[in-house]
Amino acid sequence: MSSSFKGIDLFGSGPYRFAMNKQGLFVVALRAFGDSSIPGSAAFGDLELEVVVRGRLMAATEAALWVLRDAITAQAIFPASSGTLIDQHGRSWASMTLVAYEENDRVDRGRDLSVGYEARFRKFFGA
């Protein structure tokens, strides 16, 4: 099966991989509150869940590649709505928001037109 976000296949034009970002507690050093003499740290809830997709968009033409790029960035415009993210093995994460989409430093023009990217999804607290 292919991956999807809000039911849309955003990444299927080329290879991609899913990864989890850091998980656990949101820990802050107590001296960050202004008194450098206070030792230790404290947890202030959970880190927000982040799923990162890294891959490569592929197309035969410049126009077709822009269609793929625009389809992703259209999901990352404020106020962005959340949706379900599903990887190619069927694992799903509900209430995810695409918070960042960053491309590599160049479009590669070889046998195919392609560009590497990283798409970062976050589950905001309370979502």
Added chain:
Amino acid sequence: MLVFNPEKVSFAGVDWDGVESVGVDRLAHRLVQEWSDDGAAMVFADVPEQKVRVSLVQRLEDGALTSPAPGDSGTLSFEVARSGSDAGRVSVSMEAVVAEVRHDMLGKGGRRSMVLWAVSSDGATDPVSVGSVT
């Protein structure tokens, strides 16, 4: 491409006599490789940045006080005869930049080995053009 004893070798309008061989290598400058989450094998490879390296060996009967220098640029051209006749004779040309010039003693004479890099006019056109000699 590897050519022995090319004829009518010239670079930047200067004839180069005694050229014994010209090798044209095509190399990857940027290799893109990708894997998926489905297994261990690579699923995509492409070479979006390539370069053409030309190695040229010239026999020198006498010493030489001047030589091509790194950075020199111009059209490198030569002809290749596929047989002893003019039938099937082809011309090879390319814009090229000299990168290395080396000299070796070889008996009573010497040998000059050069490396040049071929450049494309626009990035999309193959730097090396091969045509038939009319």
